[in-house]
Amino acid sequence: MMTDSRIAWFLGVFLLSLPLLLAAFKGEGRITRHVLARSLGTAAAIGVANALLWGHA
Secondary structure, three states, X not given: OOOHHHHHHHHHHHHXXXXXXXXXXXXXXXXXXXXXXXXXXXXXXXXXXXHHHHOOO
16 A cells, blocks of 8 residues: 555656656657556656655665
8 A cells, every 4th residue: 555655756757747758659749548548657656666666664
């Protein structure tokens, strides 16, 4: 079970990385559902990995 600090760490990393990922996946096009799905999935994976590695137990 994740502790409160790990959840906070996940949310922080997720919210900070999402705009950068949207811009990176968008390229020169517009934001589509596919771009949004890739960005959300990648941001969630980064957030979970960071929370597990760096979040305080």
